[in-house]
Amino acid sequence: MDVIKNGVCFKVLSDTRRRWIWNHILNNFWEEGTFKVFDYFLEPDKSYLDIGVWIGPTALYCACKAKHVYAVEPDNGAFQELARNLELNSSLIPKVTCVNAALTEQSGVVRLYTRTEPGDSLSSVIPNAFL
Numbered sequence: 001m002d003v004i005k006n007g008v009c010f011k012v013l014s015d016t017r018r019r020w021i022w023n024h025i026l027n028n029f030w031e032e033g034t035f036k037v038f039d040y041f042l043e044p045d046k047s048y049l050d051i052g053v054w055i056g057p058t059a060l061y062c063a064c065k066a067k068h069v070y071a072v073e074p075d076n077g078a079f080q081e082l083a084r085n086l087e088l089n090s091s092l093i094p095k096v097t098c099v100n101a102a103l104t105e106q107s108g109v110v111r112l113y114t115r116t117e118p119g120d121s122l123s124s125v126i127p128n129a130f131l
Helices: 019-026 032-041 057-063 076-087
Strands: 002-005 008-011 047-051 068-072 096-099
Touching (some): 002 019
Antiparallel strands (some): 002 008
């Protein structure tokens, strides 16, 4: 599936589980203010750090505009889908560094909790985040 947003185009997987996000982006229903901030601040000589990149909607967009994107995602399900989306955009691969890790206040191993399934965009290191 091609995602076209503010003159930026990239390819993504279009399975039924995630099609909603790409359609929301195409129809300007998701994070419009965020995309305006990207358009205002990002330049070809600046890098972008995306913490909690999920399956890549903002990272792929920013990779088309910025010098480099550092994409951090702890949820292995989301990380795998991010990697597959990036593979569909061969020209962006050298511009994106993907890191499958969580950012926490201490170094070490942490448990990641999910609300419904891995990759659902709701992962947290807080066990009761969904009560």
